[in-house]
Amino acid sequence: MIRLLLAEDQGMMRSALALLLDLEPDIEVVAQAGTTAEALDAALRVRPDVALLDIEMPDGSGLDTAATLRDKLPGCRVLILTTFGRPGYLRRAMEASATGFLVKDGPVEELAAAVRRVLAGERVIDAALAAAALSAGPNPLSDRERDVLHAAVDGATVADIAGRLHLSESTVRNYLSAAIGKTSTRNRIEAAHRARSNGWI
Amino acid sequence: MIRLLLAEDQGMMRSALALLLDLEPDIEVVAQAGTTAEALDAALRVRPDVALLDIEMPDGSGLDTAATLRDKLPGCRVLILTTFGRPGYLRRAMEASATGFLVKDGPVEELAAAVRRVLAGERVIDAALAAAALSAGPNPLSDRERDVLHAAVDGATVADIAGRLHLSESTVRNYLSAAIGKTSTRNRIEAAHRARSNGWI
DNA sequence: CCTGCGCCGGGACATTTGTCACCGCGGACC
DNA sequence: GGTCCGCGGTGACAAATGTCCCGGCGCAGG
Numbered sequence: 001m002i003r004l005l006l007a008e009d010q011g012m013m014r015s016a017l018a019l020l021l022d023l024e025p026d027i028e029v030v031a032q033a034g035t036t037a038e039a040l041d042a043a044l045r046v047r048p049d050v051a052l053l054d055i056e057m058p059d060g061s062g063l064d065t066a067a068t069l070r071d072k073l074p075g076c077r078v079l080i081l082t083t084f085g086r087p088g089y090l091r092r093a094m095e096a097s098a099t100g101f102l103v104k105d106g107p108v109e110e111l112a113a114a115v116r117r118v119l120a121g122e123r124v125i126d127a128a129l130a131a132a133a134l135s136a137g138p139n140p141l142s143d144r145e146r147d148v149l150h151a152a153v154d155g156a157t158v159a160d161i162a163g164r165l166h167l168s169e170s171t172v173r174n175y176l177s178a179a180i181g182k183t184s185t186r187n188r189i190e191a192a193h194r195a196r197s198n199g200w201i
Numbered sequence: 202m203i204r205l206l207l208a209e210d211q212g213m214m215r216s217a218l219a220l221l222l223d224l225e226p227d228i229e230v231v232a233q234a235g236t237t238a239e240a241l242d243a244a245l246r247v248r249p250d251v252a253l254l255d256i257e258m259p260d261g262s263g264l265d266t267a268a269t270l271r272d273k274l275p276g277c278r279v280l281i282l283t284t285f286g287r288p289g290y291l292r293r294a295m296e297a298s299a300t301g302f303l304v305k306d307g308p309v310e311e312l313a314a315a316v317r318r319v320l321a322g323e324r325v326i327d328a329a330l331a332a333a334a335l336s337a338g339p340n341p342l343s344d345r346e347r348d349v350l351h352a353a354v355d356g357a358t359v360a361d362i363a364g365r366l367h368l369s370e371s372t373v374r375n376y377l378s379a380a381i382g383k384t385s386t387r388n389r390i391e392a393a394h395r396a397r398s399n400g401w402i
Numbered sequence: 403c404c405t406g407c408g409c410c411g412g413g414a415c416a417t418t419t420g421t422c423a424c425c426g427c428g429g430a431c432c
Numbered sequence: 433g434g435t436c437c438g439c440g441g442t443g444a445c446a447a448a449t450g451t452c453c454c455g456g457c458g459c460a461g462g
Contacts, residue, residue, distance in 0.1 A: 010284065012305040012312065016217040019309065083211065104213040108220065111213070142408065155391030158449075171410050177450055187418090187450075189390055190356030343438065359419075372440050378420055388420075388448085405462085411455080418449065425442075431435085 002119055005031045005048040007039035007065070008081070009057045013104075017052075017111070024112050036060040043073055050119055052111075053098075055082040055089060063089065066096040079118045081111075085129045087136035088199025100124030139200045140182045148175040150201045153192045203320055206232045206249040208240035208266070209282070210258045214305075218253075218312070225313050237261040244274055251316055254299075256283040256290060264290065267297040280319045282312075286330045288337035289400025301325035340401045341383045349376040351402050354393045 004021060006029050008014040018029045031046045033039035036057050043051055051069055053062035066078045079100040080093045093101050100118040102110065103126065114124045141149065151161045158176075162169045176188050183191040195201045205222060207230050209215040219230045232247045234240035237258050244252055252270060254263035267279045280301040281294045294302050301319040303311065304327065315325045342350065352362045359377070363370045377389050384395040396402045 010305050011307050012309055013214055013217070015308040015310075016214070016221055020217055020220060104211050106212050107216040108213055109216075144409065155386070155388055155394055157387065168411055170412055173450070174411080175409095177452085180450075185356070186358065187356055193356055345439065369441055371442055374420070375422095375441080376439095378422085381420075403462105405460105407458105407460090409457080409459105411457105413452100413454080415451080415453100416449100417451095418447100420447075421445080423442105423444090425440100427439085428437105429439105430437085432433100 002027045002050060002115060003030045003046070003048045004028065004115065005033070005039065005043050005046065005051040005076075007033040007036070007052065007057070007062065008054040009034050010054075017108070020108055021112060021115070027112060027115060034058075036062065036065045039065055040068060040072075043069060043076065047073065048076060050077045050079055050115055052079050052081055052115070055080060055084075063092045063096055063098075066093065066098050070097040077118045077121075079114060079124070084199070085126065085132075086197060086199030087129075087133040088139055090125070090129055090133040090199070091138065092199065101126070101129070103129070136198060139198075141179060141195065141200055145175050145179040145182070146195070146201050148172055149179050149188070149192050149195055152176065152188045153196070153201075203228045203251060203316060204231045204247070204249045205229065205316065206234070206240065206244050206247065206252040206277075208234040208237070208253065208258070208263065209255040210235050211255075218309070221309055222313060222316070228313060228316060235259075237263065237266045240266055241269060244270060244277065248274065249277060251278045251280055251320055253280050253282055253312075253316070256281060256285075264293045264297055264299075267294065267299050271298045278319045278322075280315060280325070285400070286327065286333070287398060287400030288330075288334040289340055291326070291330055291334040291400070292339065293400065302327070302330070304330070337399060340399075342380060342396065342401055346376050346380040346383070347396070347402050349373055350380045350389070350393050350396055353377065353389045354397070354402075 004027055006014060006018055014032060018032055021027050022029050030048055031042035033042050036059050053065055055062040062080060069076055069078055078098040080098045081102050082089060083104050085103040090101050100114050102114050117124050147165060148161055151164050158169050158172050162172045180191045183194040185191040185194055205228055207215060207219055215233060219233055222228050223230050231249055232243035234243050237260050254266055256263040263281060270277055270279055279299040281299045282303050283290060284305050286304040291302050301315050303315050318325050348366060349362055352365055359370050359373050363373045381389060381392045384392040386392040386395055
């Protein structure tokens with residue numbers, strides 16, 4: 001029996017997947033979580049064989065959770081499940097030692113199959129996505145450039161960002177300019193979009 | 202037997218819901234669609250009792266599909282299912298004569314129950330969401346202001362927007378300024394965010 | 403030790419953005 | 433008829449943004 005942890009913030013998706021996976025004769029959903037905090041907590045308590053993690057969760061990223069799990073619960077296989085097949089996501093998932101990476105496009109049948117293969121130690125990655133991740137190259141943004149870009153997505157002004165990050169306005173402008181250059185875009189918001197769609201932030 | 206059309210772009214969500222709804226003894230999923238075009242096509246062909254429509258779909262909005270369905274297939278009840286409980290969405294759903302409006306937060310059990318109630322002609326709306334929709338008031342943006350704001354979300358410059366909408370740059374700046382004023386924000390991107398989160402665009 | 407790089411900041415500058423006052427046009431409404 | 437409102441546009445102006453210089457500091461790698 002495969003003991004599985006399911007972390008997914010969208011209630012309907014989570015309960016639907018839990019029902020369907022529990023229907024499989026060799027899979028048992030032993031814990032469910034709607035936030036990364038709950039996921040981490042539950043994982044350490046129930047010590048599942050496989051953790052099925054969504055990336056976009058309200059209190060953080062499933063990718064960070066995967067990295068923490070690798071350190072604190074090395075025996076647990078991690079299968080990332082996400083809406084967006086962004087190259088940077090896949091790269092970060094691999095760096096966090098995830099065993100599988102699945103997008104929510106395919107039918108549910110793929111999911112149970114992927115869980116079994118992941119438990120067997122097999123890597124489960126969409127071929128087209130892997131190619132895209134390689135061709136897109138690594139994240140060109142430095143840590144600070146990422147921070148500044150991330151703080152700029154919701155329309156914050158230079159002054160806002162400077163205050164939020166405890167930086168000078170000049171510094172913020174310089175980082176924004178660098179990020180715009182590296183993403184070959186024309187302004188901060190195009191740069192932020194490009195960075196998002198590549199999974200760089 | 203309730204004959205149901207399921208329109209939802211995310212493959213895994215769609216197939217999961219289809220499986221679970223088909224499990225219900227009195228519900229039969231007679232058609233599935235991943236785009237609004239497919240949904241419309243299938244609806245006119247199979248003439249379902251209830252259409253379960255997602256709002257965010259790649260080729261258009263489920264809200265527009267609901268309005269079309271009201272005209273072309275008046276006997277069909279429409280149940281809107283969406284990720285985001287935005288006040289403007291609910292308002293537009295009501296204007297399109299949708300019978301129900303459900304967010305994807307709750308458990309799947311709610312869904313089958315909602316389908317049955319909708320078929321009985323009962324309106325299914327989350328009380329908290331209805332209150333939010335009323336308190337938020339109607340969409341303050343004019344048609345053009347919406348267009349311009351929508352064209353600005355991805356980081357387009359004034360010149361881009363002017364070209365795309367066949368307007369003068371001055372006009373675009375004026376509409377943007379008006380939209381910023383009406384949303385009481387500080388710049389176009391904050392205005393676009395506010396408009397999105399309220400379901401105004 | 404020197405070099406490169408990331409981090410942090412300053413100053414100057416051109417461009418873009420946001421604001422405001424003003425114009426005409428047409429449709430709706432009283 | 434007059435009034436209001438949305439649409440499209442112009443010109444001018446202040447503020448914000450993006451770019452390019454320039455500095456300094458610390459740290460890793462040859």
